Amino acid sequence: MTNSSSAKSTYAYSPGLKVKRNELVRKRRILSVPGEVLVKEGDSVSFDTVVAKASLRGLPHISRTASILGVDPDELEYYMLKKTGDFVKEGEIIAEVSGFFGLFSRKCASPTTGTIESISNLTGQVIIRELDIELELKAYIPGKVVKVFPNEGVEVATNAAFIQGIFGVGSETHGELKICAESNKDILTENDINSDFKGKILVGGAKISKGALYKAIEIGAAGIIAGGIEDNILMDFLGYEIGVAITGQEDIPLTIIVTEGFGEMAMSKNSFTLLENFEGYTVSATGETQIRAGVMRPEIIIPHEYDGDKKIEENMEHSLVEGMGIGTLVRVIREPYFGAIGKITMLPVQLQNIRSESMVRVMEIEIEDGKRVIVPRTNVEIIEE
Numbered sequence: 001m002t003n004s005s006s007a008k009s010t011y012a013y014s015p016g017l018k019v020k021r022n023e024l025v026r027k028r029r030i031l032s033v034p035g036e037v038l039v040k041e042g043d044s045v046s047f048d049t050v051v052a053k054a055s056l057r058g059l060p061h062i063s064r065t066a067s068i069l070g071v072d073p074d075e076l077e078y079y080m081l082k083k084t085g086d087f088v089k090e091g092e093i094i095a096e097v098s099g100f101f102g103l104f105s106r107k108c109a110s111p112t113t114g115t116i117e118s119i120s121n122l123t124g125q126v127i128i129r130e131l132d133i134e135l136e137l138k139a140y141i142p143g144k145v146v147k148v149f150p151n152e153g154v155e156v157a158t159n160a161a162f163i164q165g166i167f168g169v170g171s172e173t174h175g176e177l178k179i180c181a182e183s184n185k186d187i188l189t190e191n192d193i194n195s196d197f198k199g200k201i202l203v204g205g206a207k208i209s210k211g212a213l214y215k216a217i218e219i220g221a222a223g224i225i226a227g228g229i230e231d232n233i234l235m236d237f238l239g240y241e242i243g244v245a246i247t248g249q250e251d252i253p254l255t256i257i258v259t260e261g262f263g264e265m266a267m268s269k270n271s272f273t274l275l276e277n278f279e280g281y282t283v284s285a286t287g288e289t290q291i292r293a294g295v296m297r298p299e300i301i302i303p304h305e306y307d308g309d310k311k312i313e314e315n316m317e318h319s320l321v322e323g324m325g326i327g328t329l330v331r332v333i334r335e336p337y338f339g340a341i342g343k344i345t346m347l348p349v350q351l352q353n354i355r356s357e358s359m360v361r362v363m364e365i366e367i368e369d370g371k372r373v374i375v376p377r378t379n380v381e382i383i384e385e
């Protein structure tokens with residue numbers, strides 16, 4: 001890749017996986033419910049800046065208090081130990097009927113921690129509402145607020161290196177980038193990880209070993225990036241089989257991003273070299289993935305000052321589309337060459353018969369080891385260089 005003004009223009013392909021040194025990254029940060037925006041257009045923000053907040057009302061819990069006490073609903077108020085508006089803890093006694101000499105008493109405990117919202121002498125029920133959940137929305141990337149959506153959120157923009165992975169798990173995180181492999185073909189093992197890597201995002205080569213995954217968790221790493229991972233290791237870690245739903249919301253201690261696929265798969269040289277160039281930078285990453293409709297890819301965002309000789313304008317458009325051609329870099333997304341990366345060497349016009357006995361348009365690709373293979377055109381996605 002080059003930043004020369006005389007060089008061939010780069011494009012954001014659709015579909016495709018981006019690997020870019022300079023990209024104007026724009027992220028919309030929107031609350032799930034209406035709330036309050038805390039920043040204004042033009043403000044500078046950091047990774048952890050809270051840009052908006054909202055309160056999500058707690059769930060109501062109904063206690064059949066009169067029935068539990070064995071009294072008529074219209075008598076309930078005489079036996080209540082708490083009143084409307086009082087704060088109570090789960091298990092705390094809210095009403096009580098005492099028998100003679102303290103014998104045969106009946107008590108009703110609160111089913112949750114919250115506030116007593118109502119006491120009904122008609123139904124004999126008490127409603128306790130859980131505490132409101134305070135939602136804080138962080139910027140995720142450092143940069144400038146370029147747009148404000150009142151009561152909803154903001155859009156933040158920054159110049160960054162930008163890499164998309166093919167699959168990931170784990171939520172948004174950030175940390176210092178640490179290269180743990182000598183080459184894109186190395187397997188990341190527990191011996192490559194030490195306690196100094198706490199809070200960092202680790203970069204392996206061709207695969208994340210089971211030992212490396214659990215060592216990273218043990219020392220408190222923020223995330224791991226590598227070419228691949230064995231699917232059985234990932235399923236053992238998650239505790240369930242991986243489906244086709246959206247990932248990224250898992251309750252796990254670190255974020256995992258694989259750039260090539262499942263198994264031992266060397267990270268593309270472009271991705272590995274780019275990550276090497278930015279070792280020591282603080283990066284944002286998320287494992288959020290959706291493979292089907294509304295495709296989303298895991299991503300690594302490395303904010304930095306633009307290091308080319310062209311100024312990035314805030315209204316710059318990065319969604320130009322260019323068709324496939326000889327020399328286009330692509331990734332195979334179906335077996336038997338799943339995850340292989342190579343350049344197109346031939347685009348035959350005629351339809352060809354493939355294993356499924358369907359007649360389709362194909363292409364010839366020279367993959368990284370020099371081997372040339374024929375694959376259907378629909379079985380690849382373009383990689384932006």
